[in-house]
């Protein structure tokens with residue numbers, strides 16, 4: 001059984017005294033409402049969805065009248081999700097680590113077409129992608145790419161170059177050095193869902209489960225709802241369930257195996 005670790009949360013509101021069975025602290029929201037939100041949340045991976053539902057079940061159904069029994073809440077969630085296939089770890093530990101906000105640059109190694117400009121038409125005809133895009137199109141080696149960081153989002157765009165066009169690569173890398181240095185920290189595009197639905201000391205929880213004591217939340221915020229992703233409308237703040245709070249102190253359990 002994992003040890004308990006106390007973490008104080010500054011933003012913790014006073015305990016909600018109006019809890020009734022089957023309802024959470026989120027303004028009388030029912031578990032069914034909560035589950036609907038989670039199922040409709042396109043950002044959630046299957047594992048994240050399972051974890052959110054387990055936390056929702058633990059706080060709104062299983063322990064709705066024992067707001068203080070934080071050990072029971074965590075235990076319920078751990079057991080609801082079970083152990084990993086090896087039996088050495090709780091799946092909850094893995095799910096929390098995977099929910100740590102971050103940016104995946106989506107480097108697609110199967111699409112390494114050289115983007116150097118095509119000077120003569122390729123003999124495969126006008127419909128060939130190399131002629132359509134006006135690029136060389138030869139497969140590039142793994143390491144022969146330049147990263148362009150997008151001005152608004154900080155997201156990465158990869159430009160690949162084949163062996164014949166390494167002079168282009170050198171030039172492009174040089175050209176991108178300065179604009180890249182001005183690009184913002186990439187807007188996160190994965191994780192950050194626990195803070196959307198539950199209030200707790202998630203910075204400590206992520207640090208603990210990642211095994212990275214120095215991990216820092218994104219400058220854009222720890223909750224996925226706060227990230228200014230282009231084309232995604234900002235979500236109005238929703239009522240979050242308070243997770244395992246005692247007298248304004250939120251508890252985070254350190255990861256441990258199922259023994």
Ligand SMILES: [Zn+2]
Nearest residue numbers: 114136162165
């Ligand atoms: Zn090329």
